[in-house]
Amino acid sequence: MFDLKLFLRVSxxxxxxxxxxxxxxxxxxxPVQENEEELITTLSLVLTPDGGGTxxxxxFRDLDGDGGNTPIxxxxxxxxxxxxxxxxxxxxxxxxxxxxxxxxxxxxxxxxQFFFATTTGLNISFAYNDQDDNGNPxxxxxxxxxxxxxxxxxxxxxxxxxxxxxxxxxxxDLTNAGGETDIEVDFTVExx
Amino acid sequence: MLHLKIIVLTFATMLQKRIFHRSxxxxxxxxxxxxxxxxxxxxxxxxxxxxxxxxxxxxxxGEALAFANVIAAPQQIGTITDESGHFVLSQICPGPLEMVxxxxxxxxxxxxxxxxxxxxxxxxxxxxxxxxxxxxVVSKRVEGSATQTKSxxxxxxLDALMxxxxxxSLKSIAGLNTLKTGPTISKxxxxxxxxxxxxxxxxxxxxxxxxxxxxxxxxxxxxxxxxITVIKGAAAVQYGLGAMSGVVLxxxxxxxxxxxxxxxxxxxxxxxxxxGIAAGELEGGWKKWKNFGWRLQASLxxxxxxxxxxxxxxxxxxxxxxFSLAAGSQTGALEWKTYYSYFQTxxxxxxxxxxxxxxxxxxxxxxxxxxxxxxxxxxxxxxxxLVRHHLAKxxxxxxxxxxxxxxxxxxxxxxxxxxxxxxxxxxxxxPAIDLDLTTHxxxxxxxxxPWRKHLSGKMGISGLxxxxxxxPGTGVRPLIPWYNSPTLGxxxxxxxxxxxxxxxxxxxxxxxxxxxxxxxxxxxLQTINLDxxxxxxxxxxFYQPGDRWMLSTNLGTTFRPPNISELFSDGLHHAVxxxxxxxxxxxxxxxxxxxxxxxxxxxxxxxEIDAYFHLINDYIFLQPDATPRLTIRGAFPVFSYQQTxxxxxxxxxxxxxxxxxxxxxxxKGNWVRAKDVEKDQPLxxxxxxxxxGSLLYAIHTNSHLKDIQFSCGLEHTSRQNRTPEGVxxxxxPQGFILVNAAISGNVLLGKQTLGIHLKLENLLNTAYxxxxxxxxxxxxxxxxxxxxxxxxxx
Numbered sequence: 001m002f003d004l005k006l007f008l009r010v011s012x013x014x015x016x017x018x019x020x021x022x023x024x025x026x027x028x029x030x031p032v033q034e035n036e037e038e039l040i041t042t043l044s045l046v047l048t049p050d051g052g053g054t055x056x057x058x059x060f061r062d063l064d065g066d067g068g069n070t071p072i073x074x075x076x077x078x079x080x081x082x083x084x085x086x087x088x089x090x091x092x093x094x095x096x097x098x099x100x101x102x103x104x105x106x107x108x109x110x111x112x113q114f115f116f117a118t119t120t121g122l123n124i125s126f127a128y129n130d131q132d133d134n135g136n137p138x139x140x141x142x143x144x145x146x147x148x149x150x151x152x153x154x155x156x157x158x159x160x161x162x163x164x165x166x167x168x169x170x171x172x173d174l175t176n177a178g179g180e181t182d183i184e185v186d187f188t189v190e191x192x
Numbered sequence: 193m194l195h196l197k198i199i200v201l202t203f204a205t206m207l208q209k210r211i212f213h214r215s216x217x218x219x220x221x222x223x224x225x226x227x228x229x230x231x232x233x234x235x236x237x238x239x240x241x242x243x244x245x246x247x248x249x250x251x252x253x254g255e256a257l258a259f260a261n262v263i264a265a266p267q268q269i270g271t272i273t274d275e276s277g278h279f280v281l282s283q284i285c286p287g288p289l290e291m292v293x294x295x296x297x298x299x300x301x302x303x304x305x306x307x308x309x310x311x312x313x314x315x316x317x318x319x320x321x322x323x324x325x326x327x328x329v330v331s332k333r334v335e336g337s338a339t340q341t342k343s344x345x346x347x348x349x350l351d352a353l354m355x356x357x358x359x360x361s362l363k364s365i366a367g368l369n370t371l372k373t374g375p376t377i378s379k380x381x382x383x384x385x386x387x388x389x390x391x392x393x394x395x396x397x398x399x400x401x402x403x404x405x406x407x408x409x410x411x412x413x414x415x416x417x418x419x420i421t422v423i424k425g426a427a428a429v430q431y432g433l434g435a436m437s438g439v440v441l442x443x444x445x446x447x448x449x450x451x452x453x454x455x456x457x458x459x460x461x462x463x464x465x466x467x468g469i470a471a472g473e474l475e476g477g478w479k480k481w482k483n484f485g486w487r488l489q490a491s492l493x494x495x496x497x498x499x500x501x502x503x504x505x506x507x508x509x510x511x512x513x514x515f516s517l518a519a520g521s522q523t524g525a526l527e528w529k530t531y532y533s534y535f536q537t538x539x540x541x542x543x544x545x546x547x548x549x550x551x552x553x554x555x556x557x558x559x560x561x562x563x564x565x566x567x568x569x570x571x572x573x574x575x576x577x578l579v580r581h582h583l584a585k586x587x588x589x590x591x592x593x594x595x596x597x598x599x600x601x602x603x604x605x606x607x608x609x610x611x612x613x614x615x616x617x618x619x620x621x622x623p624a625i626d627l628d629l630t631t632h633x634x635x636x637x638x639x640x641x642p643w644r645k646h647l648s649g650k651m652g653i654s655g656l657x658x659x660x661x662x663x664p665g666t667g668v669r670p671l672i673p674w675y676n677s678p679t680l681g682x683x684x685x686x687x688x689x690x691x692x693x694x695x696x697x698x699x700x701x702x703x704x705x706x707x708x709x710x711x712x713x714x715x716x717l718q719t720i721n722l723d724x725x726x727x728x729x730x731x732x733x734f735y736q737p738g739d740r741w742m743l744s745t746n747l748g749t750t751f752r753p754p755n756i757s758e759l760f761s762d763g764l765h766h767a768v769x770x771x772x773x774x775x776x777x778x779x780x781x782x783x784x785x786x787x788x789x790x791x792x793x794x795x796x797x798x799x800e801i802d803a804y805f806h807l808i809n810d811y812i813f814l815q816p817d818a819t820p821r822l823t824i825r826g827a828f829p830v831f832s833y834q835q836t837x838x839x840x841x842x843x844x845x846x847x848x849x850x851x852x853x854x855x856x857x858x859x860k861g862n863w864v865r866a867k868d869v870e871k872d873q874p875l876x877x878x879x880x881x882x883x884x885g886s887l888l889y890a891i892h893t894n895s896h897l898k899d900i901q902f903s904c905g906l907e908h909t910s911r912q913n914r915t916p917e918g919v920x921x922x923x924x925p926q927g928f929i930l931v932n933a934a935i936s937g938n939v940l941l942g943k944q945t946l947g948i949h950l951k952l953e954n955l956l957n958t959a960y961x962x963x964x965x966x967x968x969x970x971x972x973x974x975x976x977x978x979x980x981x982x983x984x985x986x
Contacts, residue, residue: 029661030717031674031709037667038616040824065669066764066771066823068713104617160548160616178555178563180614181548184826 114139122152158183246313339732367844382438397603411581418445426748429698447485464977467495501975649686724753796850811838928960
């Protein structure tokens with residue numbers, strides 16, 4: 001005959017065991033904050049007049065990354081008919097200490113290139129001042145020549161995996177570059 | 193009834209002692225059932241309400257055989273075919289069935305098979321005494337719940353689709369379309385809706401992958417299926433949350449019950465992509481254990497870059513491997529089954545579809561050719577997806593004579609999704625998305641036998657517990673948060689079966705909670721608790737005045753809680769250069785779907801028409817915001833999840849006409865219309881009108897080469913002219929016509945058969961882009977493909 005007591009004892013034992021296994025699995029496992037390693041919060045282009053004088057800085061800064069607070073964009077005025085040497089720095093200032101992204105770009109110079117474009121009316125011309133490991137332009141360092149008094153927009157673009165051999169790309173023309181855009185920032189420039 | 197008392201007793205004891213928290217009681221109840229089931233006394237008892245119908249024809253001239261005697265043993269239910277060769281047998285018990293068919297001038301014939309649901313047979317009878325063995329079952333159709341509109345793929349129809357992904361296979365059913373992300377990723381669309389609005393049941397377990405994403409293909413190998421059934425109505429009462437527009441049931445064959453070993457091997461080669469597929473299956477029993485059966489199944493596939501007519505689709509290579517094990521046995525009234533499957537896939541994503549911002553997207557749209565075209569390769573580079581899916585199932589059921597059947601199913605799923613992106617600083621091998629999704633599901637149901645001969649029904653309770661964990665170390669803010677989400681549902685369906693009528697009604701209640709944790713902008717850990725609940729009901733009728741007409745109607749309500757991506761996504765969607773923003777304020781979607789189906793069958797015609805109307809209140813969709821968001825990569829458009837009221841309606845048509853002896857004309861079409869009622873404009877990504885026509889010619893021989901069939905067809909997809917304004921990046925692509933052809937046959941090798949298929953897809957190498965392909969901005973769809981496959985059954 002069926003032993004009810006024994007059965008109850010066995011089933012309770014089993015249930016307790018199963019419950020223990022199920023609920024002991026629920027240890028505290030809060031999410032871990034991800035360190036956004038590829039984030040670029042800050043681009044600054046510092047332009048130093050070749051003949052000496054106060055450097056001008058163009059800065060795009062978005063400390064909290066995409067979304068949240070809107071980026072802060074500042075641009076100093078440039079002097080007319082002056083040759084500048086420009087140096088680009090890229091930082092992830094969300095990390096502590098801040099990370100130098102320009103160094104990563106430099107290390108992968110074959111896969112990156114900066115491009116500089118202006119809206120019509122802004123009297124500026126550019127020349128690359130550095131090279132990647134194959135002798136093609138990179139653009140972390142540039143020469144910038146201002147013309148007469150004018151205003152307009154300057155667009156700084158960083159392309160990942162562009163086709164550096166395509167026509168016009170070595171001269172800074174984006175048309176045939178391909179690849180993906182890592183950075184695309186517009187500054188309002190005033191030459192006085 | 194002793195065991196029932198024991199449950200009550202144990203339950204009461206525990207309540208008195210207050211050992212456990214109340215919310216765990218239902219889990220305990222189910223656990224009780226597990227323990228009690230094997231102890232219960234065994235008895236024979238079956239649910240004998242199946243319908244078996246069919247037609248008996250002469251093999252030689254296809255003429256109907258009237259006055260043939262049809263008897264179903266062992267119940268000894270018999271009838272005589274009418275002047276059109278038709279017969280109907282009702283109240284058949286499920287299980288092994290032996291049919292005895294006799295006709296004047298023929299010896300008595302015996303046909304053995306396993307019957308599990310309502311079945312339609314076409315029996316071709318050889319009208320010569322010496323060739324009696326060649327009696328064949330040509331088609332077998334499953335009806336199941338008669339008030340729901342269903343379509344089934346099985347037998348030769350399913351064999352012809354072997355090697356295709358699940359999404360592509362289902363496209364052969366009227367009313368179904370495929371949502372694609374390039375040529376490697378596809379998922380089914382039922383009546384215009386997909387992802388969280390449809391439900392996939394793999395072997396009785398609801399598939400829980402990361403189905404919310406339109407670029408997340410179902411993690412199911414179609415080789416496991418012996419039958420794929422699509423329910424086109426709102427079937428949420430029985431199947432639960434998500435069954436809003438339809439349900440796809442993927443079912444393996446019943447396990448063998450005797451000790452004979454059998455199996456099959458499939459080998460498939462495809463020219464486009466140089467794809468190779470190998471699949472095998474082995475099944476058998478055990479000498480020492482009667483009624484025990486097992487099955488082993490595995491498949492491998494590898495493809496290189498696919499080719500559009502004018503160029504190679506660089507980085508569309510893929511590889512997939514999967515296997516499954518099943519075992520089960522039936523002892524008296526008690527039956528148990530266990531199943532485990534593993535699925536792993538690596539999918540390359542078109543290289544040209546990887547873009548950085550809107551400028552890149554515009555450049556891609558302006559270029560006629562993709563911007564990256566490289567030579568053919570089997571290599572799968574970034575961007576790519578690597579997905580692994582484990583599914584384990586335990587099922588036990590018990591029959592009681594004159595009462596019914598109790599069934600308990602436990603399912604465990606573990607889904608690991610990794611997505612690799614093109615990254616800077618040597619991070620290409622670090623996944624940008626790394627998700628672990630674990631799901632436990634448990635369902636207890638009781639189906640009762642007809643009460644007063646007419647009223648049969650089913651009631652059940654089902655629970656699901658799901659958790660998502662982001663594997664740390666991606667270096668990217670997670671797209672989907674940490675979450676835990678339990679769901680509990682309870683339902684009851686009753687069905688009244690009369691002579692020509694069936695009426696069905698069902699009610700269900702579901703409760704779901706989500707606890708999510710994420711970091712806010714100040715990097716503080718934030719916990720969000722959400723809960724959703726609601727009722728669902730279903731009302732349907734089925735009427736079969738004779739054996740030529742069948743009418744069914746079904747009205748179902750469903751509700752759907754917003755999915756995890758609609759609630760929490762916040763970030764850039766790379767393929768379309770848009771920022772998508774979720775909202776935790778979203779309410780549940782409430783829907784009504786009314787579907788009517790008409791079937792007509794009279795030689796030489798076979799026609800099925802389904803018409804439906806679907807109303808969805810608080811339909812969740814992506815609405816473009818007025819102001820773009822400025823980031824260091826430029827300005828991006830922002831889309832946020834909003835709610836509106838939507839209508840969807842449409843018609844599916846399937847027709848077959850025997851134009852001449854052995855020459856069939858088949859026509860299939862679907863039309864869907866969808867509207868945002870509040871804004872009075874069409875919904876985005878609704879399938880364009882599609883019509884398919886094909887001619888089939890069969891040759892009957894008595895040689896070693898049998899069942900030879902030629903077919904050729906045209907597939908016409910119209911341009912989708914009904915699109916909302918200002919939402920899409922490019923106008924919808926032009927309509928297109930594809931030409932397909934196939935030859936198949938069986939070769940007799942002793943007692944075994946070797947099936948051979950040769951298929952020619954997109955024969956004219958037409959260049960086209962599909963509106964339902966999310967990568968249509970970047971490249972054409974694949975071009976011409978030759979496919980050769982062999983199937984050996986032993």
